[in-house]
Amino acid sequence: MTDESKRDILRLLGEIAPISQKLALDLWKNPELGLEERYAADRYQEILTLEGFQIRRGIGDLDTAISASWGSGSPCIGFLGEYDALPGIAEDGGPGHGCGHNLLGAASLGSAMALKRHMERLNLSGTVVFYGCPAEENNGGKVYMARDGCFSELDAALTWHPSDVNAVWEAGTLALNACNFVFKGVTSHAAQSPEAGRSALDGAILMDVGVNYLREHMIQEARIHSVITSGGKTPNVVPAEATICYYVRAPRRDQVEPLFERVVNCAKGAALMTDTTFEIDMIDGLYDYLSNPVLNEVASKIMSELGGPSFDEVDREKAAKLQSSLSEKTVKEAFKKYGATSDFLGRELSDVYLPGGGPMARGKTMAGSTDVGDVSHIVPTLQITTCAMPIGTSLHSWQSNESFGSTVGLKGMNFASEVLTLTALELLRDTSLLKKAKDAFERDTDGELYESPLIPGARPKIR
Secondary structure, three states: OOHHHHHHHHHHHHHHHHHHHHHHHHHHHOOOEOOOOHHHHHHHHHHHHHHOOEEEEOHHHOOOOEEEEEEEOOOEEEEEEEOOEEOOOOOOOOOEOOOOHHHHHHHHHHHHHHHHHHHHHHOOOEEEEEEEEOOOOOOOHHHHHHHOOOOOOOOEEEEEEEEOOEEEOOOEOOEEEEEEEEEEOEOOEOOOOHHHOEOHHHHHHHHHHHHHHHHHHOOOOOEEEEEEEEOOOOOOEOOOEEEEEEEEEEOOHHHHHHHHHHHHHHHHHHHHHHOOEEEEEEEEEEOOOOOOHHHHHHHHHHHHHHOOOOOOHHHHHHHHHHHOOOOHHHHHHHHHHHOOOHHHHOOOOOOOEOOOOHHHOOOOEOOOOOOHHHHHOOOOEEEEEEEOOOOOOOOOOHHHHHHHOOHHHHHHHHHHHHHHHHHHHHHHHOOHHHHHHHHHHHHHHOOOOOOOOOOOOOOOOOO
16 A cells, blocks of 8 residues: 555544544443344444445344445445443443453444545545444354345455454354253142153253263364253242253364254253253354455554554553452463563553464464354455453453453554554555455365354344
């Protein structure tokens, strides 16, 4: 990109920053759980409408999902935004943005607006799309949006996530099936007429016994977690209904599917043994994240040049106070994980680019799951992280929530917006990069088309 184009984009981001920052703090003060983000969706829709974007609301059967587009034709660049909060994350035990989604969506919004204004000024062809994606934490909102045909129009999708380092996210994530198995039996008096009862709870327990034996015969990297969410009210009544929830994870989608079928077989066997029936109520079905080496290289060069957020002493004092609430061991383990010292990375906050990404390096698999994975199997996708909390801080904690509502979080957000927008600008300038990204995508997916992991009739649920 030319120096003039870069200066113009950064100047536009400076003009837009007050809008993004106000929105981020507003949503931090008004956290909403997944599928309940009506206040957030209304704010995004209001800002994007005033900016001249064409709005679609309610896509993917999600009332709080948004697709906002401007322009026409190719290339088509998309920015992914999230805005759902988590329960019990705030220091007082209330809901909060422990994963920084108040920042995540606002940065992507700023990038979409800046790119649109730049293209409009220079009369450049192409399309900019902002996606407001609800319920990333608990329902995989992007999966329902993908089933509705979203994202397929894109040439590239760009997103980010708040973290304690500045890096390109090249590692994979775990594919996931999350389902409730709802057993149905027959109620009766447990002492007077036990022979008339068919215990749904027995079905759930025996299923879990079978799954525990299954653990010995699955790949080392797979994970199965379960919890019985309902199993009756009193021992003297044979429970007619019981629910056990399972998360089944593996590094790739094609590893989850056969493992999940074996879990279903455990349910079938348990139902036969207890003379009960069961239904599968699907919650989430996620693909593993597939990073794109071409997009990664573009973003890596930009991050290396920019460095990191511009933190000041006030930010460092805030971060030091939050970091002091963590154990010394936790902080030391963070530096070990990233393979860096505090002299390089920074003691409380990192304002440098971490080449390689430590645990986010290509070829590694991270322990969690994300619905960005589904997008990455539809279109070449870039994901970065920027420092928006003290080093060593855990996501989904009160410390991260406090940081994401401070100038520390806002400066990490501003830096993310700069990287995403400059990456998009480079893709506009050199469209051969998009072809190379698509070629890499085709190679890594082996030409297989995305198929929704959701079972027929699956609907998003407020939980």
